[in-house]
Amino acid sequence: MGQHxxxxxTPLAIAxxxxxxxxxxxxxxxxxLLIARREDMLVKVRPGSLYHTVTRxxxxxxxxxxxxxxxxxxxxxxxxxxxxxxxxxxxxxxxEILRDPGREYPMFPVGLAEAHNLPATEVLALxxxxxxxxxxxxxxxxxxxxxxxxxxxxxRYWIVLPYLHATIAAEIAWVHNxxxxxxxxxxxxxxxxxxxxxxxxxxxxxxxxxxxxGLPPVPRRWSQTSAxxx
Numbered sequence: 001m002g003q004h005x006x007x008x009x010t011p012l013a014i015a016x017x018x019x020x021x022x023x024x025x026x027x028x029x030x031x032x033l034l035i036a037r038r039e040d041m042l043v044k045v046r047p048g049s050l051y052h053t054v055t056r057x058x059x060x061x062x063x064x065x066x067x068x069x070x071x072x073x074x075x076x077x078x079x080x081x082x083x084x085x086x087x088x089x090x091x092x093x094x095x096e097i098l099r100d101p102g103r104e105y106p107m108f109p110v111g112l113a114e115a116h117n118l119p120a121t122e123v124l125a126l127x128x129x130x131x132x133x134x135x136x137x138x139x140x141x142x143x144x145x146x147x148x149x150x151x152x153x154x155x156r157y158w159i160v161l162p163y164l165h166a167t168i169a170a171e172i173a174w175v176h177n178x179x180x181x182x183x184x185x186x187x188x189x190x191x192x193x194x195x196x197x198x199x200x201x202x203x204x205x206x207x208x209x210x211x212x213x214g215l216p217p218v219p220r221r222w223s224q225t226s227a228x229x230x
Contacts, residue, residue: 009062009093011043012053017062017082017090024066024081027054038144041137041164054080062086119197120182120189127179131172138168 009017019030027050034045057063063080082090115123145161147153181187190201 009089010053012045012049013057013062014090014093015039015043015045016050016053016057017086020063020080020082021087021090024079026069026077026079027051028077030054038140041140042160057086062089116190117199119192119194123189124179124182127175127182131175131179134168134172134175138165138172141165141168 015034016030019025019033025033028047031045031047031050034040034043034050039045054063058065058080062083063086064083066079066081068076068078118126141161141164145158145165148158148161178187182189190199192198193200
């Protein structure tokens with residue numbers, strides 16, 4: 001027999017396994033806890049996707065149904081617990097994430113890389129809106145940090161909050177600088193016909209001839225295509 005592939009563990013699956021490591025619970029309770037703890041700032045949490053994740057974890061033998069309960073006229077709810085295999089997978093996956101920075105391919109850099117396809121005025125408006133939303137996220141993080149401190153929550157349970165504060169604050173500062181460059185005209189921008197929205201400047205990416213431009217080659221670790229992590 002060939003070697004079995006290691007189970008695929010998504011960010012939401014990690015969150016679910018971590019909750020079940022605390023104690024057995026049913027998926028709806030897990031959903032409520034993730035929202036109450038604002039872990040939706042770390043992973044995308046939807047009721048449907050959470051139930052699907054639990055089912056998949058059960059199929060992989062990482063969690064196991066423990067019992068079914070019913071409260072009043074509510075539908076039956078199946079309680080799940082983490083298995084030894086699930087516990088080992090959780091710990092292994094956390095270790096991998098902490099060890100290897102990897103490339104996560106967030107969407108914002110993609111938008112930045114292609115922002116030259118929009119008029120500067122539109123880019124400015126969109127960036128200002130982004131800063132407003134980031135500021136709200138920062139306020140939420142600071143509120144949670146303050147609550148954790150007041151209630152003497154052991155720091156190991158909320159070390160992610162200072163990290164989120166630092167990364168969000170850094171992005172706000174960086175975007176503010178970009179806005180200033182665009183507003184002042186320090187950064188040249190493509191011109192667009194205000195009536196039609198059509199670009200009127202020549203459309204040729206200056207990096208299209210990278211090999212003959214004398215630019216250094218792309219680092220090998222960036223150019224290699226690797227499989228998605230488990």
